[in-house]
Amino acid sequence: MSAAVPDLERFLKRRSFIELSARDRAEALLDPGGYHELLGPFDRLHSPWLPMQGIVPQEDDGVIVARGRIDGQPAVIAAIESAFQGGSMGEVGGSKIACALELARQDHEQGIPTRPVLLLETGGVRLQEANLGLAVIAEIQAAIVALRRHVPVVAVISGMVGCFGGMSLAAALCSHLIVTRQARLGMNGPEVIEQEAGIEELDSSDRQLIWSLIGGEQRHAVGLADTLVEDDAVAIAEAVRDAFRRGLPKQPRSEQVKLFLERLAAIDPSQPLDGKALRALWDQGATA
Amino acid sequence: MEMIKLDYPAEETVPRRVHVGVVGSGDLEVLLEPSNDGQAHVSIRTSVDGYGAIWKNVLDRFFSRYKGAAAIEINDFGATPGIVALRLQQAVEESQS
Numbered sequence: 001m002s003a004a005v006p007d008l009e010r011f012l013k014r015r016s017f018i019e020l021s022a023r024d025r026a027e028a029l030l031d032p033g034g035y036h037e038l039l040g041p042f043d044r045l046h047s048p049w050l051p052m053q054g055i056v057p058q059e060d061d062g063v064i065v066a067r068g069r070i071d072g073q074p075a076v077i078a079a080i081e082s083a084f085q086g087g088s089m090g091e092v093g094g095s096k097i098a099c100a101l102e103l104a105r106q107d108h109e110q111g112i113p114t115r116p117v118l119l120l121e122t123g124g125v126r127l128q129e130a131n132l133g134l135a136v137i138a139e140i141q142a143a144i145v146a147l148r149r150h151v152p153v154v155a156v157i158s159g160m161v162g163c164f165g166g167m168s169l170a171a172a173l174c175s176h177l178i179v180t181r182q183a184r185l186g187m188n189g190p191e192v193i194e195q196e197a198g199i200e201e202l203d204s205s206d207r208q209l210i211w212s213l214i215g216g217e218q219r220h221a222v223g224l225a226d227t228l229v230e231d232d233a234v235a236i237a238e239a240v241r242d243a244f245r246r247g248l249p250k251q252p253r254s255e256q257v258k259l260f261l262e263r264l265a266a267i268d269p270s271q272p273l274d275g276k277a278l279r280a281l282w283d284q285g286a287t288a
Numbered sequence: 289m290e291m292i293k294l295d296y297p298a299e300e301t302v303p304r305r306v307h308v309g310v311v312g313s314g315d316l317e318v319l320l321e322p323s324n325d326g327q328a329h330v331s332i333r334t335s336v337d338g339y340g341a342i343w344k345n346v347l348d349r350f351f352s353r354y355k356g357a358a359a360i361e362i363n364d365f366g367a368t369p370g371i372v373a374l375r376l377q378q379a380v381e382e383s384q385s
Contacts, residue, residue, distance in 0.1 A: 057333075083312030083315070
């Protein structure tokens with residue numbers, strides 16, 4: 001711990017991004033001044049489905065859409081509030097994200113270079129809204145694919161909820177994915193796997209194991225995330241600006257089909273595989 | 289889920305509308321805006337049933353000091369009376385800043 005003192009000072013000075021609300025996160029990533037929220041709580045676009053099931057809604061349905069500027073360029077951020085219903089995607093909140101992406105695409109077709117950023121802190125579809133939630137996640141995914149031809153679609157997963165279910169696929173479709181060490185990215189969450197396959201398959205309470213498999217550091221090491229950054233609002237804002245400066249990737253990750261088929265073929269499912277072994281196995285074919 | 293409505297007399301105008309809080313575990317969101325009839329109105333939607341008397345106590349105490357003609361909407365996810373009082377105070381402070 002002797003070398004910890006300079007780190008401690010940095011740690012104390014830093015502004016945790018994880019601890020911010022979705023609204024404050026969006027504001028932290030935009031250039032100072034000019035933050036403008038669309039469809040905010042006073043528009044009262046809450047979920048019509050939750051009160052019918054005896055669940056208290058939130059007036060913005062847990063999704064904050066904000067306009068502003070990033071590096072002086074017009075930008076739109078859609079931030080999911082993880083504290084509300086685990087950041088689950090319902091019809092209203094999901095539609096807000098899909099529409100924001102769709103309007104950004106229309107901006108680009110009219111020569112306005114709007115930069116899209118998604119803050120994906122979500123357990124995936126909101127089970128109380130079932131197919132409506134799933135449908136809107138499909139809309140978000142289609143909107144990402146349509147928009148990423150014009151501009152990098154940048155996503156941030158900072159934790160502590162992580163990004164799961166259909167929204168993990170949305171994250172994978174983004175042009176540039178920024179993660180912290182605290183982030184998690186995966187299709188099924190650990191609790192779901194344990195419940196379905198048994199504790200012998202996966203002990204969801206083993207945090208070290210879980211993060212070694214689906215944590216931000218591991219996802220970055222195997223090329224499924226682009227930037228690994230500390231839990232620091234300033235550092236994450238810089239990582240977002242940097243992602244746009246880099247411009248469009250040569251090929252979006254989800255179009256690198258051959259590479260990932262080869263990677264999957266390299267895995268022997270009859271042998272146990274942990275996070276470290278996967279890094280060794282996939283390191284040879286690291287993505288550009 | 290239970291809905292509670294309360295009304296209070298008011299004397300002062302509310303300078304601007306504010307939103308504070310989140311509908312997360314043990315927390316609540318408060319939407320405070322000027323009411324259109326010079327009185328104060330509170331509309332509460334809470335996840336915990338059967339606490340109407342406690343809500344009335346918390347709001348009675350709040351309006352014993354606050355005289356704003358506010359329309360207040362609360363979406364509560366199991367906040368304690370202390371948290372409710374703090375969020376209301378935060379909303380008032382932000383509406384005056």
